[in-house]
Amino acid sequence: xxxxxxxxxxxxxxxxxxxxxxxxxxxxxxxxxxxxxxxxxxxxxxxxxxxxxxxxxxxxxxxxxxxxxxxxxxxxxxxxxxxxxxxxxxxxxxxxxxxxxxxxxxxxxxx
Numbered sequence: 001x002x003x004x005x006x007x008x009x010x011x012x013x014x015x016x017x018x019x020x021x022x023x024x025x026x027x028x029x030x031x032x033x034x035x036x037x038x039x040x041x042x043x044x045x046x047x048x049x050x051x052x053x054x055x056x057x058x059x060x061x062x063x064x065x066x067x068x069x070x071x072x073x074x075x076x077x078x079x080x081x082x083x084x085x086x087x088x089x090x091x092x093x094x095x096x097x098x099x100x101x102x103x104x105x106x107x108x109x110x111x
Contacts, residue, residue: 042091053079073100
């Protein structure tokens with residue numbers, strides 16, 4: 001995973017892999033190393049990522065606490081974002097980067 005200054009500024013988020021793991025384990029807890037966590041209604045975040053970066057959801061899963069974890073990427077994989085929606089409906093962008101590599105053939109969104 002390659003995080004650049006552009007992707008950090010793009011989302012106002014920077015976390016290490018260990019912080020990402022901690023964020024998934026404790027979705028409602030604030031992440032210590034982030035500048036400002038970007039949280040909104042899920043629809044607003046999905047619309048923003050679609051309009052600005054052509055990102056669409058390609059993978060999702062439910063955390064033990066009922067939160068929804070989603071990975072979004074652009075058609076050509078040049079950017080990606082990981083978002084987490086808590087059971088109360090609040091959605092936060094927790095990671096962003098470039099050069100997404102799909103491991104499963106056909107896991108790239110159709111636009």
